[in-house]
Amino acid sequence: MEYGIHSRTLFFFFFFFSLLYTTTAFNLTTLRFDEAYSPLFSDFNIQRSPDDKTVRLLLNRFSGSGIISSDYYNYGFFSASIKLPAEYTAGIVVAFYTSNVDTFERNHDELDIEFMGNVKGKPWRFQTNMYGNGSTSRGREERYRLWFDPSKDSHRYSILWTPKNTIFYVDEVPIREIVRNTAMGGDYPSKPMSLYATIWDASTWATNGGKVKVDYKYEPFVSEFKDLVLEGCIVDPIEQISSTNCTDRIATLLAKEYSTITPEGRKSMKWFREKYIYYSSCYDNIRYPVPPPECVVVPSEREMFQNSGRLREKLKFGGSNRRHRRGRRSRQPRKVAATGRPRSCYVKWPRKCCMCNMYN
Template sequence: MALPKFAGFLLLPLLLFISGAAHASGVSFDQNYQITWGYDHIATLDNGREVQLSMDASSGSGFASQKSYGSGFFNMTIKLPGRNSAGVVTAFYLISHGDRHDEVDFEFLGNREGKPITLQTNVFADGVGNREQRILLWFDPTADFHSYKVLWNHHQIVFYVDDIPIRVFKNNKRIGVPYPTQPMQIEASLWNGDSWATDGGRTKIDWSYAPFQAHYRGFDISGCEFQSQDAGRCYSLAYWWNSWKHWVLDEEQERQLEDVRKNFMNYDYCADRSRYPVPPPECH
């Protein structure tokens, strides 16, 4: 499979240090995050600037941001479990909590050694999900760290891999499509997904390869911290990610996105007529 001919990466603007936007370079894990489960399966490294999640037959593990956010540009740098990771799911996502939750997912679906790892993205809004897209990455995500990012403003959600846009979910509330607007935490986890993750659940986890380990870096956060008494401020144009030039992709980003879709996408819910004989409205 040929590599896409990316002419260059989008150079993101310098982050503005404005009131309510949390951002710092090289911050340690415990400044912005906390362990949520699998406490004895998590290790902090490099003076707290790296976290290792582990999973074995007894448990996986996960962590979450200490605060919730109403918009932002969220980044995590991840190195996935190597060797035989079939059935193992490594995740990085935004999520609200409650019955009708919002969620924006990166899920990495492990595979047998030598076979490609699938990246699945999904969007839930007002409790409605089932918007999966899947791509095969153009590099080995187990060999080194790569960055995975989400831009979330009131106009669009953009998923990035190493600054290359791989998916856009537009705000189409005007045509009745729910859009994530609830305050969301940033979460990450390593967990057992062998009921569905690899070959539709036919390939199970080989526990002889445990413990499986995923490494996370980049615990600074560029986001509008949610405050219930002033929720609307997270749409303010004072935050760079809400500025007009982030309402749509530019021409180069559109080309990069099309290259990814053409060369690496192997599933799109919008094209799945067995699930959606009539495509959802956002797919038109």
């Protein structure tokens, strides 16, 4: 028995490291904060390193904080090495996402990576999502755990967005791909978007359905962003006039190593999804009796899920399977509520925050 357990342990150890070994690092050009970003809200909770290559976003009892890319991009690769808060993280959400909600309020596009804190002693969870043309009621969520502690060290999280596909990466491991097809119509993001990074108080819903709140005894909560990457064609969001030839820039983007998943990358993605995913809208037959048109049903994944899109076996960590959407923001400084969310968030969704359009 001991030999069998030891053998299985060694097998998974070598299998895991073989996956990492076959996944080569991307050749990326990083930027300083002042080259590509601006404060979004709560400047007093944004700390920039002396060389301007690292930015720390703080959440305390006064506010959260956020940054935004200085430009809009017509497709691109958006990436950062992120280290999440440690110790007590219940009620906290850290988000790294693209959006154009401020310019296209009723038909905005969005691609999300959102990290959700947990009760003490439980791991961070995160989700990816896609909205196109204002299709927030048809969000395409997936939710996962991680194979490492994201509060111990920085790890790279990336969003590739092209006219053909969208790929989410953790380090250089592809965890999700959405391939565009004609049946998706406007649900596939296609308008210029900005890149955001934020940390905020989501006590009303984020942990166990809002039962566990942010405990400011542990403030400040710090999320660190470095190795900032913004690659794409800069455009005017309204006129959609580019500062360069977008045809050439998009062709260059499509030729990059991260725009195509290699056979080795497919193996890594299969390993990740079968081990760490715990919800997928593609297998949620209650919300979607007919799966969304971009879904590719994988038999080995299908067996994992109930008709609700959640795992058949209850996982060992707690938390809510809810999601939210964000409200508008302006390029101009705005007043924010004590949580760090713009006060205008409460206009569109009376009696609830615009970032908290919930469902179970």
